[in-house]
Amino acid sequence: MGAGEGADPVTSILCVERLTKTFYGVVALRDVTLSVGPGELVGVIGPNGSGKTTLFDCVTGYLRPDRGRVWYRGREITGLPPHWVALTGIARTFQTVRIFPRLTVLEHLLLAVQESQGDGIVARALRTPVTRRLEADARARAAEVLQLVRLQGLESRPATHLSYGQRKLLVLGMALMARPTLVLLDEPLAGINPVVAEALVEVIRALHRDGLTVVLVEHNLRAVMDTCQRVVVLDSGRLIADGPPEEVRRNPDVLEAYFGR
Amino acid sequence: MTARPVSAGRPDAARRAGSPRAAVAAALLAAGLLAPVVLGTPYLRHILTIGMLNAALALSFDLLAGHLGYVSLAHPAFFGVGAYTAALLNTRWGLPVGPTFLAALGGGALLALATSAPFFRLSELSFAIGTLGLSLVVQAVANNWVELTGGPMCVTGVGYPAPGFLARLGPPQVGAYYVAFALAVAVAALYAALTTGRVGRVLAAVQGDEVLASAFGVNPLRYKVVGFAVSAAVAAAAGAFYAHYTTVICPDDLSPLLTLNLLVMVFVGGLGSLRGVLVGTALFTTLTEAARFAEAVSQLVYGLVLLAVVLFAPDGLEAILRRWARGRGQTP
Amino acid sequence: MFLVEQVVNGLTLGSLYGLVAVGLALILGVARFVNLAHGQVMMLSAYLILLLHRRQGLPYGPAVLLTVTVLTAAGALTAVAGQRVIRSSWRTQLVVTLAVAVILESLVILGMGAVPQVLPTAYSRRVVRVAGLALSVQRLLVFTAIAATFAALQAFLTYSRSGKAMRAVAQNRDLAMALGVDPVRVGALTFGIAFGLAALAGTLLSPLYTIYPAMGAAVTFKALAAVVMGGFGQVTGTLGAALLLGVAESLAGGFGLSVYQDSLAFLLMIGVLVLRPQGLFGARVRL
Numbered sequence: 044m045g046a047g048e049g050a051d052p053v054t055s056i057l058c059v060e061r062l063t064k065t066f067y068g069v070v071a072l073r074d075v076t077l078s079v080g081p082g083e084l085v086g087v088i089g090p091n092g093s094g095k096t097t098l099f100d101c102v103t104g105y106l107r108p109d110r111g112r113v114w115y116r117g118r119e120i121t122g123l124p125p126h127w128v129a130l131t132g133i134a135r136t137f138q139t140v141r142i143f144p145r146l147t148v149l150e151h152l153l154l155a156v157q158e159s160q161g162d163g164i165v166a167r168a169l170r171t172p173v174t175r176r177l178e179a180d181a182r183a184r185a186a187e188v189l190q191l192v193r194l195q196g197l198e199s200r201p202a203t204h205l206s207y208g209q210r211k212l213l214v215l216g217m218a219l220m221a222r223p224t225l226v227l228l229d230e231p232l233a234g235i236n237p238v239v240a241e242a243l244v245e246v247i248r249a250l251h252r253d254g255l256t257v258v259l260v261e262h263n264l265r266a267v268m269d270t271c272q273r274v275v276v277l278d279s280g281r282l283i284a285d286g287p288p289e290e291v292r293r294n295p296d297v298l299e300a301y302f303g304r
Numbered sequence: 305m306t307a308r309p310v311s312a313g314r315p316d317a318a319r320r321a322g323s324p325r326a327a328v329a330a331a332l333l334a335a336g337l338l339a340p341v342v343l344g345t346p347y348l349r350h351i352l353t354i355g356m357l358n359a360a361l362a363l364s365f366d367l368l369a370g371h372l373g374y375v376s377l378a379h380p381a382f383f384g385v386g387a388y389t390a391a392l393l394n395t396r397w398g399l400p401v402g403p404t405f406l407a408a409l410g411g412g413a414l415l416a417l418a419t420s421a422p423f424f425r426l427s428e429l430s431f432a433i434g435t436l437g438l439s440l441v442v443q444a445v446a447n448n449w450v451e452l453t454g455g456p457m458c459v460t461g462v463g464y465p466a467p468g469f470l471a472r473l474g475p476p477q478v479g480a481y482y483v484a485f486a487l488a489v490a491v492a493a494l495y496a497a498l499t500t501g502r503v504g505r506v507l508a509a510v511q512g513d514e515v516l517a518s519a520f521g522v523n524p525l526r527y528k529v530v531g532f533a534v535s536a537a538v539a540a541a542a543g544a545f546y547a548h549y550t551t552v553i554c555p556d557d558l559s560p561l562l563t564l565n566l567l568v569m570v571f572v573g574g575l576g577s578l579r580g581v582l583v584g585t586a587l588f589t590t591l592t593e594a595a596r597f598a599e600a601v602s603q604l605v606y607g608l609v610l611l612a613v614v615l616f617a618p619d620g621l622e623a624i625l626r627r628w629a630r631g632r633g634q635t636p
Numbered sequence: 637m638f639l640v641e642q643v644v645n646g647l648t649l650g651s652l653y654g655l656v657a658v659g660l661a662l663i664l665g666v667a668r669f670v671n672l673a674h675g676q677v678m679m680l681s682a683y684l685i686l687l688l689h690r691r692q693g694l695p696y697g698p699a700v701l702l703t704v705t706v707l708t709a710a711g712a713l714t715a716v717a718g719q720r721v722i723r724s725s726w727r728t729q730l731v732v733t734l735a736v737a738v739i740l741e742s743l744v745i746l747g748m749g750a751v752p753q754v755l756p757t758a759y760s761r762r763v764v765r766v767a768g769l770a771l772s773v774q775r776l777l778v779f780t781a782i783a784a785t786f787a788a789l790q791a792f793l794t795y796s797r798s799g800k801a802m803r804a805v806a807q808n809r810d811l812a813m814a815l816g817v818d819p820v821r822v823g824a825l826t827f828g829i830a831f832g833l834a835a836l837a838g839t840l841l842s843p844l845y846t847i848y849p850a851m852g853a854a855v856t857f858k859a860l861a862a863v864v865m866g867g868f869g870q871v872t873g874t875l876g877a878a879l880l881l882g883v884a885e886s887l888a889g890g891f892g893l894s895v896y897q898d899s900l901a902f903l904l905m906i907g908v909l910v911l912r913p914q915g916l917f918g919a920r921v922r923l
Contacts, residue, residue: 143512158521
């Protein structure tokens with residue numbers, strides 16, 4: 044899907060229509076319309092403050108947009124609280140790497156899936172057979188994900204003992220635990236060394252090959268151009284380009300936004 | 305408060321029967337069951353009974369303070385609501401001693417549910433201020449609504465909690481002890497169930513980073529409200545026991561200073577740890593009975609102890625216990 | 637006439653809450669610190685002036701000045717010495733200040749006894765008639781002093797360099813520090829002002845009421861309720877809420893509802909939290 048085709052809430056995985064958000068009169072997003080089809084790997088780029096994270100926050104319920112609507116697989120999710128959005132099958136990561144100070148690596152992964160498994164507080168407290176079976180399922184899934192994000196052997200470490208790069212891998216692993224349909228990654232490559240970055244890009248490519256829909260916000264232009272089949276450019280809250288990397292690279296508006304007049 | 309994984313992450317083997325943990329729990333249970341038989345004097349039995357009551361209160365307080373990060377200053381209020389509910393239903397409307405506990409439990413939980421929406425509305429701060437206010441209001445009602453509570457004249461003649469089937473064991477105080485013991489064991493089991501495994505993991509996540517937790521489908525408010533209601537219900541049940549055990553309940557029994565005692569037990573022992581809180585409760589109960597000061601002096605001492613612990617040893621005795629266990633080569 | 641009297645009484649009571657509450661709001665806004673011992677600061681000042689004026693025979697005026705100066709200095713010192721606690725989690729702040737409140741109160745009980753005491757001054761005995769209303773000179777003094785204090789505080793926050801620094805820290809601590817504001821100095825200033833305001837409450841108003849060790853605890857909660865109702869950290873909103881609370885309590889007392897007087901602050905606060913969590917007076921801007 045290229046620029047100008049507009050939004051189609053029915054066939055797309057994620058569809059954002061004329062989304063607008065202002066903070067105390069400052070426009071963070073203005074009439075952004077975007078739709079992401081099944082299995083796409085989309086990169087969102089733009090200068091600092093162009094509204095990339097605001098877009099994620101509006102989609103996942105952390106911010107309520109002033110105007111506009113958000114659909115996920117044909118269902119409107121505008122204004123739902125974050126935990127509802129998460130349970131519909133959208134996983135996200137945060138720009139600043141956040142972890143739980145009192146949980147181990149394995150516990151992070153288990154936590155990331157258990158709310159979608161549906162057992163209630165009472166069943167959990169009583170450790171009913173259902174809860175124990177779900178916990179076993181979660182542990183089996185965690186073993187797979189540990190392999191995938193290359194953190195095997197570290198599962199019983201407190202997450203606070205991980206390096207910055209390992210934390211980014213853990214956060215990606217958490218996002219994958221509940222087998223989401225759509226993953227939103229906020230600057231997955233920022234601030235990590237090239238070796239870990241390479242590993243992360245590999246993981247993202249593998250996920251894409253397996254059919255997962257991925258949207259990533261990134262500062263590292265080269266990585267986005269190399270990895271994504273479609274690039275969306277935001278500038279001052281407006282969507283100024285949307286298309287294949289080579290096309291976007293030649294777009295005069297993009298050149299102006301990045302390199303000035 | 306140092307980073308420490310919740311026990312949910314430990315290998316399951318550590319919780320299986322035969323592990324040192326299970327052995328300690330079994331030994332404690334046996335000691336608790338045999339205690340009133342071994343300790344012959346009514347005074348020692350009384351101290352033990354109060355210790356069990358303190359344990360139930362301290363654990364319910366720590367469920368919120370140690371596992372969700374919310375210091376509730378309303379524990380005296382829930383204790384009081386439970387005590388007055390049980391005492392009034394028993395003396396005015398003749399409800400027998402057993403069902404009064406259930407009524408108290410329900411009353412405490414309902415009050416918590418009704419107030420949780422505004423309390424959790426803003427931050428830990430609105431929670432602290434709101435709960436402080438609730439404790440003042442409940443005491444004011446106990447003092448001023450004379451037609452209902454008797455005001456400063458107290459509610460007297462509340463039924464003693466000695467179940468009939470325990471009558472053969474000895475004097476009624478033995479029966480009352482076993483009621484308190486059962487309460488403490490039930491609360492400890494509840495505490496363990498809610499702070500480990502899948503629930504404990506969510507509580508640790510909510511306390512650690514609510515925003516992050518909600519990205520994985522956790523509804524932080526739901527867990528906070530449940531934690532608050534459970535904590536309140538337990539405090540109310542403890543209040544019911546207190547009213548039955550002393551047979552009198554007065555407005556002064558719900559002094560906001562009860563919170564100070566709970567803070568001392570929990571912080572001295574170790575915030576967020578079953579073992580720590582139990583050790584803190586045992587120490588507090590023994591020492592307060594051993595050294596009876598004038599009220600102002602004991603307040604001064606508790607205040608100073610609490611200040612010293614929070615500033616210089618925020619993990620309490622539990623940190624020392626853990627270091628010691630690690631030194632002996634056990635898993636931390 | 638009865639109604640007017642109740643309102644005047646309420647405004648007096650509200651001024652007491654207001655002086656303590658505005659200090660709490662300043663500390664909360666600028667230092668992100670909640671002081672559960674703030675009412676005890678007022679209580680200490682009441683006992684200090686009791687010692688200075690009644691026991692040592694220092695004239696009332698100088699005794700007020702000395703007390704307020706001593707507690708302002710104590711506030712600044714607290715801010716510098718207690719930096720670690722001031723920057724800690726809410727939970728630690730609550731527990732530490734609660735412990736301090738209990739310690740201060742029990743020390744006063746041990747040193748001065750728990751029996752309520754009175755502090756008559758030359759002004760509290762003299763009565764003037766204003767429009768048919770009998771008012772003690774002390775009460776007029778209180779109103780004048782408080783109006784002057786808040787005008788001065790408002791001017792200080794708006795126009796002076798230090799006041800602007802305080803507001804800058806309240807709005808964006810990191811940015812203010814990056815621009816060269818010294819957070820320790822601002823903290824000392826804030827705590828000094830807050831303690832000074834509480835001392836003013838203790839010295840000016842205690843001649844109208846009785847002095848007893850638990851008076852601080854009672855006022856701490858009322859002041860906290862005013863802070864919540866005023867919108868967490870706003871000076872004018874907090875003062876308005878405190879005056880409103882004082883008048884409401886006084887009217888409740890006047891109409892024979894004194895039984896519910898103590899619960900009023902709680903009920904009003906809950907109402908505000910449910911209906912207007914941003915505070916009674918709307919605006920979301922702090923300070």
